[in-house]
Every structure is written in C-alpha cells, then in structure tokens.
Amino acid sequence: MTLRVGARASKMSLMQTAPALSVLSAAGPTILRPFTEAGGDREKGRAALESDGVFSEEIEAALLSGGIDVAVHCLKDAPTFDTPGLAMSAYLRRDDIRDCLVTREPGLTLNSLLPGATIATASVRRTAALRTYRPDLNVVPLRGPVDSRLHVLDAPASGIDALVVATCSMERLGLAHRIAERISPEVICPPLGAAIIAFQTREGDMATREAIGILHDPNTAVEAEAERAVLRQTGGFCNAPLAGYCTTEQAKNGAASYTVRAQAFTGDGQTAIDVRLTGSDAAAVAFATSNELMRLRTTGE
Incomplete structure (x- = not known):
C-alpha cells in the first residue's frame, strides 16, 4: 500500500x-x-x-x-x-502554543516598543489583545504566509516595526533565532487548536x-478534542473573536487533570470574557467552560 x-x-x-x-x-x-x-x-x-x-x-x-x-x-x-x-x-505531539514577537530592530519586546510603533497582524484575536495590552501601538492588518510577512517586515520602506506570529511557525521554518519575545498566554491568548x-x-x-x-500522541488528542468541543459549542472558527486552550496536569499517582480556558472578546479589545475551569474529564470541562462563556456573553456579567 x-x-x-x-x-x-x-x-x-x-x-x-x-x-x-x-x-x-x-x-x-x-x-x-x-x-x-x-x-x-x-x-x-x-x-x-x-x-x-x-x-x-x-x-x-x-x-x-x-x-x-x-x-x-x-x-x-x-x-x-x-x-x-x-x-x-x-x-x-503539540508544539509551543504561544504567539511571539518578531521585530525589525533586535532586542525589543512588546513592553519596550515605542508608543506609536506599528505592529502588523491579520488576526482578530491578536488585534484585540494588542489593543488591550498596548493601546498606544498602531496595529495594522497584514496577511499571508509567515515567510512573506517577514519579507514585508524587513523591507526598508514597509513602515512596520514588528509582527506577532505563532511561535511554532517560526520554529518549523527554522527561524527561532528571529523571535524577539515569546508572549505569555496571559497577554495574547492562543487560538483553540494552536500548535x-x-x-x-x-x-x-x-x-x-x-x-x-x-x-x-494520545495526550495531544485529549487536548485537541476538548478545544474542538469549545469551538463547536460556541460557534467559533480560526479567525473568530475567540481564543483558548486545554492544558494537562499529571499528578504523581498518574491521575490527570485538565484546565480548559476560553476567551471571547470584541474586535477593539475593549470587552473580553475569560473563563477557566479544571476537572478530571477534559470533555466535561470543555462543555462546562463553553456553557459558562456563553452564559456570560448573554448576560453581560
């Protein structure tokens, strides 16, 4: 065969x-x-x-x-x-779920970019997070393969100071050395199904x-199916205003617990709902997390 x-x-x-x-x-x-x-x-x-x-x-x-x-x-x-x-x-087996910052000038971080610096992304999720964390930055749309976006960043006349892309993308392209900062999921929450x-x-x-x-990889499969369950229940897709992930914690006795996070937000980053729940059954936790997220979106609490 x-x-x-x-x-x-x-x-x-x-x-x-x-x-x-x-x-x-x-x-x-x-x-x-x-x-x-x-x-x-x-x-x-x-x-x-x-x-x-x-x-x-x-x-x-x-x-x-x-x-x-x-x-x-x-x-x-x-x-x-x-x-x-x-x-x-x-x-x-899952890779690094974090987004990363790639800068024109080396040595910069998301915190050290100057006010008014131009940062490019086509992602609704990243745009909302950036506008919340650094509202003084100029976020502009840029779409295409990661290597093409890097060419735009490096072009002298592009006017772009930085990109936010997936860490795993840079690693898979053999370009980890260009990563200026791996961004905490608490700053930019990854997409469901990341990496x-x-x-x-x-x-x-x-x-x-x-x-x-x-x-x-069975462990990745559990996390993947939990995250896909959240997407299905909340009506999400790859560029929806939705983010989240499932993580696994292994106890010394071999028992596993799962934390499912789901975040929904408006495109301007001004309104966000963040839910995290933990339990021993990943599917059940995903279901409960999705229900709570939808309840909060409906009630506006």
Missing part, C-alpha cells in the same frame, strides 16, 4: 509535514501531493478569513474523492465540524488509520 498524503503547498505546510513524511516513509511507500489552490492561500481571489475551512476545502475534496489517503492540517485552520465522511485520525498538526482520513479507512498510528 502506497500512502498518498495531501498538504498545502506553502513553505510552512511543507516544512511541518516533512518530519511526519519521514516517519511514514520509513514504515512503507509514501508520496506527497501538494495543493496550491487552498482558498486561504491564493494570491488572487483569496478567501476571506471570516469563514470556516478556508484552508482545507480543496484538500478535503481530494480526500473524499479518493485522490489522497491522508490530509495534513494545522488544527486551528481545520473546519470546526468534521466534514461528513471524514475524521481526524491522528495528532502529532497541533492533525491528520485526517476517510471514515472507516482503518488501514490508513493504522498506518498513521505511529504519529499519534
């Missing part, structure tokens, strides 16, 4: 897929099919970020039609609800699911 793996053709996607391909290739024949026309990646006619699944439609269509056997996704960009006939079948690579297969394709099982 030759395993046909589909992934976006961006530099970021190919670099984060390469380690998994190496592992799979050692176990059997594997080929990669890059997809160049994902709606969220196109230079022309690029899909809006204000909708779900803009990075996955083309790859999912190929998976459903049998053109590929496995689709590789950044979980935060994957559809909130499973597409009928498809399922998330494996998760790589998780997910592998999607057709429902019932047990042969493929078994073949990719060597990639699967």
Whole structure:
C-alpha cells in the first residue's frame, strides 16, 4: 500500500509535514501531493478569513474523492465540524502554543516598543489583545504566509516595526533565532487548536488509520478534542473573536487533570470574557467552560 498524503503547498505546510513524511516513509511507500489552490492561500481571489475551512476545502475534496489517503492540517485552520465522511485520525505531539514577537530592530519586546510603533497582524484575536495590552501601538492588518510577512517586515520602506506570529511557525521554518519575545498566554491568548498538526482520513479507512498510528500522541488528542468541543459549542472558527486552550496536569499517582480556558472578546479589545475551569474529564470541562462563556456573553456579567 502506497500512502498518498495531501498538504498545502506553502513553505510552512511543507516544512511541518516533512518530519511526519519521514516517519511514514520509513514504515512503507509514501508520496506527497501538494495543493496550491487552498482558498486561504491564493494570491488572487483569496478567501476571506471570516469563514470556516478556508484552508482545507480543496484538500478535503481530494480526500473524499479518493485522490489522497491522508490530509495534513494545522488544527486551528481545520473546519470546526468534521466534514461528513471524514475524521481526524491522528495528532502529532503539540508544539509551543504561544504567539511571539518578531521585530525589525533586535532586542525589543512588546513592553519596550515605542508608543506609536506599528505592529502588523491579520488576526482578530491578536488585534484585540494588542489593543488591550498596548493601546498606544498602531496595529495594522497584514496577511499571508509567515515567510512573506517577514519579507514585508524587513523591507526598508514597509513602515512596520514588528509582527506577532505563532511561535511554532517560526520554529518549523527554522527561524527561532528571529523571535524577539515569546508572549505569555496571559497577554495574547492562543487560538483553540494552536500548535497541533492533525491528520485526517476517510471514515472507516482503518488501514490508513493504522498506518498513521505511529504519529499519534494520545495526550495531544485529549487536548485537541476538548478545544474542538469549545469551538463547536460556541460557534467559533480560526479567525473568530475567540481564543483558548486545554492544558494537562499529571499528578504523581498518574491521575490527570485538565484546565480548559476560553476567551471571547470584541474586535477593539475593549470587552473580553475569560473563563477557566479544571476537572478530571477534559470533555466535561470543555462543555462546562463553553456553557459558562456563553452564559456570560448573554448576560453581560
């Protein structure tokens, strides 16, 4: 059996897929099919970020039609609800969930940027957090692959002083040395599903699911499913005004407890609701956290 793996053709996607391909290739024949026309990646006619699944439609269509056997996704960009006939079948071990600051001038931090400095991001979540933490900064939109945004930052006439991007993106691109500061989740809360690579297969394709099982990290799977549950219950997607994460605490006796955080906010950053609950069942905690978040949004408490 030759395993046909589909992934976006961006530099970021190919670099984060390469380690998994190496592992799979050692176990059997594997080929990669890059997809160049994902709606969220196109230079022309690029899909809006204000909708779900803009990075996955083309790859999912190929998976459903049998053109590929496995689709590789950044979980935060994957559809909130499973597409009928498809399922998330494996998760790589999670990377650093934090956002980071990348600056034109070395040695700066979010606190030491001068008032009026221009910081670029296309994320509603990051924009709201920045306007809350540093309302004196000039936050401007900038969208595109991380390497393209770095080129804009470095261009002499760009007028941009800093970017906020995902720490895991810089690490996967081999550019960790350019990180000026890893930003605390208390300052900028990560998106639900952050730093998780997910592998999607057709429902019932047990042969493929078994073949990719060597990639699967059960602990990450628990956190991933808890975070996807929050997204489903609250109506969120990758660029919605919603953030959060699940963390695992392992006791000495082996028992695990899970803390699920969910944050909702307005785009201007002036109104935010932050809920955190802890318990021994990640799914139950995610459900309770989502209910409390929605209750607070409704009541305005």
